[in-house]
Each structure stands twice: as C-alpha cells, then as structure tokens.
Amino acid sequence: MARQKTQLPLRPAGSQAGKKPCVFFAQQRCRNGSSCSFSHDPAVVESVTRITPTGEQDGKASTPKPTCHFYLKGACLKGDSCPFAHPESTQPLVAEENGEHSTDKRQGPENDESEDKPDDWIRQLGGAVIQLGHGAALLKVSLQSDFSAVRISQLPVDSTPGHIFSVLRKLGFAVSIDEIRFAPSPDPTYRVADLRIEDPAFARRFISMADVFKRSFAGKNSIKVIAINAPMPGGSGMHRVECKKVLCSWYRPFKTVWLNFTSSGLAEIVHEKYTSGRWRVLNMPVTSHAPKRSKAWTTVMLTEVPAEATEDDVKKSIPASISPRNVETGTPSFSYDAEMANALVKSRLMDVGPLEWWEDAVFGGKRAKAKARFQDDGDAAKAASLLDGWELPFHKKGKLTVQAIYSARFRVQERIYRAIKPIIEEQSMTWQAKKVYLAVYEPARFSSSRVLKFEGEDNKAVAEAKRILEQILQGHLATDKSKPIWSPAFTVNGEVFQKIQELEQLLGIVIIRNRKLSRVYLFGLEDKCKEAETKLAAIAQQDLSTTNFIKLDAAQFAWACRGGFKSITEALGRKATFNVVSDPKQIVVTGSDEDFKLAIDMVKAQKEPNSRSSSSNTGKQSSTGDCSICWMEPENPLVTDCGHTYCSDCFEGLCVSATSSAKNDFILRCEGNSSQCQQAFSLNFLQERLSSQLFEDILEASFKSYVSHRPDALRYCPTPDCGQIYRAATGTFTCPNCLTPVCTTCFVSHQGMTCADHKYVSSGGDLALNEAKQRLGIKDCPKCKTAMEKTEGCDHMTCGGCGTHICWNCLETFGTGPECYRHMNKVHGGIGMAW
Template sequence: MSTTATSASQLSTGPNPSHTRIKHPPPPFPEVCRRWLRDQCTLGYNCRWVHRDLDYDFPDSSTSRPRPAPPPPPEPHLSIMVHDHTRVRLGSGFEIHEVTTSVETPWLVLSNVPVRVKPNAISQLLAPFGSVVDLKIPPTPAKDVMTVKARFSTHAEALRASTALDGSAVFKTTISARIPVNSRSGMVDIQDSTVRIQWEAPSKVAYGGYPSPERAQEAIAAARTPCEDYYVHASIHVGLPSIGAVTVKFANLPPTADEKCMERFARPEDIMWERPNYLVLSLAVDGVKRTLHSLGNLRELDVLPPPYLNGLVRAWATFSSSAAARSAAASIHGRKPIWTGKTRIFARYVQTLAYHISLEAYEKDAPLINALREAAFRNGCGMTVAVRRLPMSMLIRLSAEGNKALGWLKAEFEKMSQGEILRRDGVAIWDSFFGRPNGAEYLRTVSAEEPGVRIEVNSVQRLLRLFGTPRQRAAVGTILLQKMDELKARRVRVIRVHGRVVSAFIPAHLTRLCDKFGAENIHVDIWERTITLRGDDALYEAAVEAIHQIQQSSLARLTYRPNIIECPVCFNQVVSRITLRCGHTWCRACLTQYFLAAIDNRRFPLKCLGDEAKCTECIPLSAARGILQPAQFNSIVDAALSSYVHAHAKELHYCPSPDCLQIYRTGPKGTVVQCPACLLRICPHCHAEAHDGFDCADRDGGDRLFKEWAASHDVKNCPGCAIPIERDEGCHHVTCIHCQTHICWVCLQTFPKGEGIYKHMRTVHGGIGLGQEY
C-alpha cells in the first residue's frame, strides 16, 4: 500500500515538486474497504472506499468534514448471583468487574438479648465497630430474650463486631454474636448453643410364644407398623424365658400394653411380661427441665412428640451461650434419675440448622428424608435428622456434633431438592452424547438399574443432576464417570483448514456428519479454523472427503463481493442481522454460537470479531440477553467467574471441601471464614481447615508432593504468569486459562493473540503436534 502512495506523489509537476502536492478528496463511500482489510486492494486513492493508511484532503470548511458520531454511553454493569451465594458485577463482554464472595455479608446476628433492651442501646453497643445501616428487632418477642439482626455498611465491620462481642457480658447477660451463613433458602443462623438430650421413653418388654416359625415371622412383620405411637422392635428370642415352640421378644411396647394389645402380633399362645421402666412421660420431661434450669442459662426445651424411634425421647435444650450449653451437656450426660426409671440420659453438645418446608414439598421428598435419617444414624458423629409437623409446614432439624458432620447433612439435605451435579475433581463434567437420543436411551438404562435415582439432563448448562439417596447417587455417578472415560478415550484427530473452508464446512456437511456419527464427536472451532474429530477411521475418512469436496467447490473460492455485508464469523452474507454498538454486523446464529463457545474456551472479555478480529469493542450484555436463553446466559457467567478466579489466584480461592464451588477471599492470620454450602470453617491465610489456637501449618510438604507429582506428568509453568498448567489433549497450541497467553507447548515461546503460532510450530517443530493439515 505504501508503494501506491509513492507512485501518486511522483506524478506531481511544477518547478518545485517538493512544495507541490496533489490533493486527494475523500472517497464517495465512508466505509472502510474490506479488500484493504485483507491486504488485497491496490487501488489506493482511486478506491471508492476508505483506506485507513491514506491521507485524504477534506474541504476547508469544517462543516463539510464528516464528524464522527459520538460514542454511545457505556453500558451499565449487571449484578447477578452465582452458585446460590456469590454475587458478581458484570460488564460488557461478560467481563467480571467485582466479586462479592459467599462469606462477605454485612449482617450480624445478636442472640440472647433481653427484650427490655432498647434499640438505641443496641446501636450504641455496635457503634464502635462501624456504621449500622439497618437494625431488625422482633416486634413482639415470645420469650424474655430476643434475636436481633444488624446490618453494617461493610462485611469487615460486621466481622470485627462478631469477633469482639461473641460471648461478651453486656446487658447483664451473656450474648452471642455471629455472622449468618447463606443457604439456598436465604441466610440461616447456625445454632451452636444447643444440647441434644435423649432418654428412654416409658415402655415395657413382652415375650410371645408361637407354635411355628411361620407364625413367629408373621408376628415380626406385624410389628413393623407403629403401635400407639411406639415403634415396636420384634425379634426371635433364644434362651430364657422360652415360651412355646418359637419365642419372639417384643421391645419398646407402650407401658399400658396388655393381652388385647398383643393380639395384633399374630395372637401369641402365651405371653410373659417384664416390668415397665417407668409409666408417665410428663414426669420425666418435668424432671429433665428442672435439672436443666438448675444448671442455669436455659432458654428453651423443645421435646419432640411421638412416635419414638428406637424407643428414645428426643429433646433440644437451648442455652444463652455455647459455653453454657457445653457445660450443661457435660453435667447431665450419663445421669440415671428416678423420674426416667433410672435409665441413662444421653446429652450431647451439638450444632443445629432448622428448615421450614411446605407440606407438598415434604410429601414429595419424604422417602429421601427418611433415607437421610437412616444414613445419618449409620454415619455416627452424633448426626440426627428430626422431622416435626407444624400447622402450615414441616420443620426439619439437622444436628451434629461438629461443623463437618453438620455440613455433610446440610449438603445432602439440599441435594434432595436441588439435585447433585455430576462432578470430577470439583468440576462439572459433560459430554454432548448425553444430550442426544442415544445418550438419553443410555441414561434410561442406567436409571433402570437403580430405580430410586433420577437423572436430569441440562443440555443448555451442559451438566447432569442426580436425585436419590447418597448411596444411589454414588452408584450411578460411578457408572456415568466410567462412561465419560470411555467417551474421552476415543481417538481424537484435529484437522486444521484455511480460508473459507471451515465456514463452508458448517452449512454443507456438518449436519450430515453429526447425524451419522453423533454431534458429540465433531467440534468445529471457527476462530482457530480447526475441526476436531473423536471416533474411528470411518468418521475421519468421511470428514476428509467432505473437506476435499469443499475445497473444489465455488463456495470455498468465493472472493470479496462489494456492497454485501458479511458476517465476521462465517464470511457469508448476514442472515437475521444483529448490529453491535461498534457498528459491525453479525448473523444471529453465529453470534449465539460465539457466546456458547465461551463456556468451553473461557476467553473473556468477549470482543467483536469485526475488521478481521481487530475490533477491540466488547460485546454488550444487552446483545447477549437478547438472543440467549436465561440458562445459557447464566452458564456463560459461570464460565466467566471461573476464568476470573483463575486470573486472581492470589486473591480468590475455592472452598477446600471436595466438590464445593464456593469462593472466599484471602485473609490475614488469625481470621476464620465459614463456607455457606458445606459449613467448613476455613483459615483464609493458609487455605486449609480452620486451626483455632494454632499457627498455620508449614506448606512445604504440600509443595514438595505437588512438585513430585508434576515431575511425573505433562506439567509446565506458564511463561506469562508462572502458574502450573497441564496439557490434557490437542495440538501444541496451548492457551493458559489464567492469563490467556498463547503458548507453544514444545518450546514455551509465546505469541500475542496467537498470531504466527501455527507457522512457528510447522517451521520449527515440523507440525502442530496432532492430526492432519489442509
């Protein structure tokens, strides 16, 4: 192009050519020449469209000079909630501008505050820690103490107040101050001032004699139905007393049970009774309450009504502080008072979460809730799931002796209604095979093997959700992960093509090949100009033949056509036009695919590909929301957040619990954050489980183990940001998901925007490392 400008200047005439210059008026069309963008136009000043490297002479009148249109106002940012608990502020191109992690809440919960305390006194108590912008006090407290919620201007202020006030003596009592924990149903407060108390219900034991084993088994089967709010345990008894040919022992019978009551158990021929442990439950409840009151700081005793599972009465005692609850549990545990028939009392200090769900939701999930109760009982750790019917809802109380156990219960309970996403190493996995008819048939076959589990396919969000008991979900998850490995193990070939071949391949042959070999086995990358195949030689040969046909067709050799607006992706005339703020026009389908491809590519922000991908304008969110389904939009936001976290690895971290997607921010030594999903208490300095009272552990051991693992795997440090990266499959062109650096994996040379990397790999290394080139 510079040659053309030089030739024009040599045509100047006159006595002093150095001071004489030909004027070049602007071309009649103000648009940029598309052939010039491709370095194909040699017309120079004679071209009817603008060349940006030429200097045009506009008329002297400033009013005649075309004035550029004022830039449109910046698009407002969008605030959206991700993974139930994390809030992000989003800009054009899905660029993340701000992340509010799941543990950053400005709210503070004050418990055990006397009802006589006025709002002004509470505000004065909180004033030294920051600005209180909201104070929620119950209008009519039901007890002599109340729970107050205060909102500070920042999370840091609430955290300082919680650290300073928790367990402090103010208002002539001991109050509890804590940061609430987020849940899928909103913020919930973990009750850590509770004691779970259990003792034997009033009952007695009977022995029934039967003439045959068949009659005895009939009696045992009849005992599976509750008797007067009691779950009776029946079993074959060997030894004394021996009654009849076969003796059955009936435990946990009502204390008022008699011969008539026993007729329901296959009419035993003879019965022998043991004395009841005690007769009246109300006396036992009064005795437990008096004992707890004598220990001090008791606020409430909630006794569950019958039926009594395993013959035990369950009650929850709430105290003014966690210290008082621990002291009470230690004092009453193991006692054998006369009012419980001298049977042992079991008391454990626990942490609890309470959920209120609708009656309809409970009816639907009742089998899963019962299965969770059984799983909690088997797992130990003092875990219990208590169900209580209220007038308008069901109360589900989760309790456990520690954060880990309670976090497990919380996660399992929420998975019952939301489902469990199939993940590997914390990352949701997907293959488009499951979104096709043959994949759906395969999933139906898997579900038939585990009738109690349901598999939900979300092709838009590209994930699988499993519904069922923990054991059933684990069994089905193992089968699906094995299927994922099988799909991944199929041979992968990458064919790189040039020019318009890849754009012509999509409308001409892609649909036909997908119908024959499966869409999950063919991936076209318009931007990298590659066609990735996963399968046997038949698929590879069919794709090669299709590419050969396109290379010989007129569509692949199509040249620039004036006055035709072309899409920057497919290079064809725009269909269903969408014009962006920068002025470039796309096909609606191409722009949609560009957005969806970002879910896997994770290269943000998403910029326009106009001017041969030289346009630097980010695509507005309004354009994305106008053509994407809500689930599609949210999936791209998830991918953008994942990319942002990787790019800010020193600041943001994922929860160390396996399969937990919550994020927290690095913090100083001595601080603790609590994950709202799994309830794990985390040290934000060393990124391990909280170690109250101990220094952060030496991390060298973990680094050494990682270095040993990296030495035996294909792991290298990114030359752009030094983060360790591992190449799984594909050619030698690797893009770091952390800093978006384009890298040659063989020599680690970098290439801005990836320009020239394939030429480098062919020239220096003899090829791109995988597949064939055309």
C-alpha cells in the first residue's frame, strides 16, 4: 500500500487527484492558471494546513507561510523565530528551484513515490538468494552454481532485448526477457548483451549453438559468444544500502524573443524586472539582455524562453500599461516531442535492466526531469555509468544526465520513533550537510510501525548515515555500575511493570524488556535515559522476586485449560503466566517462594475450579481478548489476521524464541486457541508488527534452520566466520567468498590430499579428542557431526543440530521417532531403559 509522508496532505478524488499540489497556487502566486501542470484543486489547497514551529497544526484560517529556502537546504539558523514555514519533517520534500515548479533531486526522496512498497521477500544470505513465504518459511534457495551466463559481443547497434529474446525462443531456450541485459560497450558501433539463466548447463548449450544464433543476425559472423561468471540476482529488505533509483534530466528547447518599445525608459524597466526574476514567462525565469536602440525602436532581447511560449504568453508576463509595441519570436533551438523523449529515455534504461516503475519527466524548469527505479540492485549504478552523457537523438548538442541514487530503509515501531524523533531530527542536519536526506512515512492503516528511508548520491555517506541510525535504533542499554540492570519481576506484567510504564510516561521515553537476554533498553533523550537508569536500578534492588517454572504433563495442562490456570491467577494475580509455546507447557511464577509453593500445590492437587473460573475456560484462554501466550489481559495488544490477541512483548518473545528453534520446518504459526490455531503468520503481518532488525533476524534464522536440517544437500564453508554455503553434491567446491577449496565428500579442506591421507595426517589431533569423547560418553551425529551426550532416558536421540532421529546404541538414523523405536525393539531387544 502506498503511503503518504508526514507533511503531505491526502490527495483529493477527481480529475486532479493524481497531481501534486501547486506550491505557488497555495501561496496565491501561480501565474500559469489552468495550464499549470500541478494541482489547483481547492480541496488540495484547503487540506494543506500550516505547520507551526512546534509541529502542531494551526487551525486558524490564514494564508500559509512561504517555505523557508534556507530550511530546505538545512541551513536556517533562526529556528522557531524564522518568519517562513519550516514543515514538520526530518527533511523538506518539495523545493522551489529558482522559483520553478519542480521537485529538486537534491532534496531527497520524492513525495509521490510508493517507497514503502510491498517487499519481494527475496534476500541474499550465505552467498545464496532465498525466497520466503508465510510464517517466514524458506521456499527456495538459489546458489551461484545454479546459474550460468554468457556474454554476446559485437551485436548490431540496433539490437534490442526483444530481438535476442525471440531468437533464443526459436532455438529452444526457455528464457524471459528480463534475463537479457545490455552491458557497457567499449565501441559505440556495436552492443554487448549478458544473459544469466538459472540453469547450470545453459552456457555450455548456448555456446554449442552459437553459429546458429549468429545466422539470425543477417550473417553477422563477427558476433562473439563466451561464458562468464554468473552474477547473483538481487534481493530487497531493510537495513541494507541498495542502488536501484536513477534521476534523468536533459535540457528543454528554448527560443529567443525580441520586445520592441518606442520608449527607452519603458525598455529599461522591463529589462530590470526580467533580470531581477520578478517577471517570468510561463513561470520560468528568462535571461534579459540590455536594451539596444535603433532608429525606430528600443529592443529588449529575451533568451532561454520556453519553446512552447507564444506571443500572448510573453505579453501576459508584462503589465498592459507598459506592454511592448511589437513582439517577435524566434524558432526553437531544436525540435522536441515530450512524449517521444520520455519513451526514448525509458527504453534506454530498460536496456540496462527491468524497471520497477518509471515517472515521465516533469516539465516546469529549464531541464526535463524523469525518475525510474530498477528491479535489481546495482542496475542504477550501471545505468549511470552507461548512459550519463549519452547524446540525445532529438538534440544533437544535448546530453542526457543520469544520476544513481543510493538508499537504505528502516522499519521502526511507532512508539520508539516518537521517543527518538528529537535525536533523529538533530542528527539529520549532519546528514543533510553530506547530501544524505531522510524521509519519514506515516504508518499504514492498522500498522504500529513506520518506514524511514535515506537517499543520497554518495554510497559511503548513505552507508555511514545508515550505521548511525542503526546505533540509535539499538537503544541505550540500562546499566548500574557497568552491569546490566535486571530483575525477574521485569519478565511479567505485574506491579513492577506498572512502575516501568509510569516511568515511561513521566520521562517521555520507551523502555523495552528483552526477556531472552535479560536486558533493558531505553529509547529517548540521553538525560532522560540516565534518569531512568537510576530509577530502574532502585526498582530492581527493591524487588526480591524469583522466577520459577512449573512443567505440566498432559493431565496438568488439560486441568490448566479447564480453568486451573485461572484459579492460580485469581490467587497470585499477574505473578503467574502461562507459556503454551514451550515444550512441555509451563506455568511461570515470578514472585516469592511462598507464591511458587502455592502455585505448585494447586497444580499437584488439580482441584477442579469453581464454575465462575471454568465457565469460559474449556480448552482455551479465559476470553478471546486474552493474550494467546500468557493468557492474561494483553499489554499493548495486537490482533492477528486469524483474530487472536497477543501482548506486544509476548508476540516478540514468540518470534525471538523461534530464532533458536531446532524444528525441522521453520515456520511461525499462531498459538491462539490453546495452540490449536497454527495458522502461519503472513510476512506482511510480521513485517508490520516487528522492528526491521528482528524481522530480518527471523528470516536469517529460517535460512539457518533450513541449511542445518539438510546436511546431505547444503553445507557451510569450513573456514571460520566465512558463512558461505554450497551444494554438498557438487564435487570439489571452491568457496567464492574466501577461495578455500572444499572436498564435498568429507566436507573439509585438504587440497592436494585424498580424504584418507587427510584423515591420517589429522588423526594425531583427533586422537586426544576422540579419547575424551569416549571417556565422557559423547558421540557425533552421523549426519551433521554435532556432538551429543546422553544423560538419561532411552536410546532414542534427536540431534540438536539437524533434528535427525538416532539410535544411540548403533548410531543408525531415521526420519521419525516411531521408526527409531521399532528398530531398537527389533534389533536391540528394547529401547535401552532399565525398568
């Protein structure tokens, strides 16, 4: 869903709904009338409310202030005392460039782009491109070895992707036109095209048919075809610098106009008005040359007049009382068709790569300005390298300017954004000085988060701004005497949590409790966070609570669902919570030893709850409004697409716990209705409700889980900290990341040696380790080599690394637990339990 930025009014319905509001019309200064390319719709003008220096809307009916030019450039020193408008935003979006109706590309992200666009759910991790689906389940993994590519050079200069596509189809190659990309050519008399196909055998097959391919180009035997390394397709996502957007511009045609006066005094007045910029033609500044006298006239010559300006347009710019006696117009500097020019530039961009969107040039200044966004990362930089300075066919002396724009996006919870907004606004001045601009988008409907996006021409400056914002979004770790502040009472939403909420309200900050790490993070101004640290340390020292867990068997869990847990909460309040996600199910008691003893006695007794407690507790939480995890009234509730409710913290905890899960199939499912719902959360829902960092962590956890559970298919490079994966059945593999050769038989690097030789050489070091393992009773998983130790129970083991079911006695592996038990009873005469 496209989103509006904070300072932009909603667009009205009607014929002008697709147009941007005219800044000059809002200021009652537009001279273009009905010919203006921007909206003059009264609904638009009425919806543009004046923003006060404090950021509050002023409801008074008054003329909006003109925007401060210095503020637009990030250089206004007057602050709240400035008599001009400072729109509420981390950076202004609509600028007035020399008074033109234009969106200045130097001012950052544009105000009509759908920058908070739908994600394509494609990521690059471990040297692979992955496709994800609902529940963050991994659907597909593509490696560089899955692709092959060729380069075709010496192609005719009029070659197009469509022509190459049709030839390939006739030769029996199943390709798409998006897989054909033109590359920079060292010689302008011919073109170069690259083809990348997800088929390891494509390059070999295509080269074998190169002669047939050449004959399709009218006997161009000079065409050359070679195999090249296949570049990986791109991906999207937050927290990464990408280069997909380009800004294109070119000069528009102009003409010369001569104004003839009988009075030299009038000519001097007209010359001064045009020179000062107070008079314009079609709202564009023109160049006025000093009046020249002849026998009959005093002539003022105007240059850089828009080619489409008529004699009447020129006369309209001059008051009737001093109108010239005669107006002569010259011919345009070149012939120009705006529609043709847009189509031509767009076509050249599409030769570089497929476009996500294209916006026709805005014609309101001396240069026509168009925008485009490529589908694949890096194509914008390639387009700038290939097309910047390209001679325009419709203007032989003119050249196209193509500028690559780097960007990085973040998703931030709305309450955290409001707390850190003053920090971001202060920092934005530094970013703007380096020509890096930050746009802030309003949250979408029903969303609890908003998108922030950097844009700039310098990739290093954008990357540095990204790094600083990431530090801000990490929050401030609350410490006392250099030690993290924590108390068991911080884990529950009881009396201590109410004190934390009061502290948030008092100081205007956000306090996040990370239960997994036992850490507290603070978001807000530094002095307020320091004050909160002192108060949190005092709360933690005063509280003597401990956390205890009551593990429930099947009968106890059924009792808890029938109303037993409700009975415990009636006795203890929010000191008791239900964890229906854990295995086994648990009741968590955070309080005194007496509280824990009372709860465990109630579980052991399994006294049937009274009718009031059990009336609404048959097999599900006490009400549909209760949190699906803790079964308590939710704090900061969110509702899933399937209608179940969660505390925001409980939902984050559910997602965080999944990142360390050893389940065979990673998928985030709803735990509503006593874990009976199991509907997979949509990726859109997860992305909207979680911070961008946690969301990306979940996607990475899904990827790691997928790899670890498929040791026969995928492996990690053995080089420490490399992180590259490869297909296990590819023969010798040379890691493209660290260039280490890996044997795919024994999964180690032993260049120049056989597996047996390497095992013999390395056995000296392994001997001591194996002896220690044997002494301690440790064995390795037959599949992924994860070390295992049996401390109790039967001989059925489940590997914590890959989830394989293993017979501890003989280390035979199975796909399921029942298969393992049948094997143990049949082969070993039992499951290894002494009764």
